[in-house]
Amino acid sequence: MLTFTSPFLRKKGYASALVAELCLILGQNGLVPKLYADLKNPDSNKIYKNIGFVEAGKIADIRFHDYYKWRSKHGASTQMGQRLLPNVHLL
Structure with missing residues (x-):
């Protein structure tokens, strides 16, 4: 809401x-x-x-770059057992 x-x-x-x-x-x-x-x-x-709300912690907004654009730009492949992730930025 x-x-x-x-x-x-x-x-x-x-x-x-x-x-x-x-x-x-x-x-x-x-x-x-x-x-x-x-x-x-x-x-x-x-x-x-x-x-009556009390602070219980903080959250982070995590955004991922488009994985497929990143993979094609870097010539990366996803071989069996290999997992490649795009860059992650914490805002």
Whole structure:
């Protein structure tokens, strides 16, 4: 789920109420809500903490280059038992 509040509707508690209610419904159904928050957005992070979310760790966004383009550019082959992977960049 992506949360976004239009600028003219911000600071009214709508998004907080919506996320809090959704978390309550999930909990009542035996599910644990998880949230991936942007650390660069302190306003939303403050709201999430007020709702009850706690930081449990960090994630990494891993993107792979197109393997087939990489393989053809480098003349690589995939012989039996040999596994070649493209470059990996952590963002």
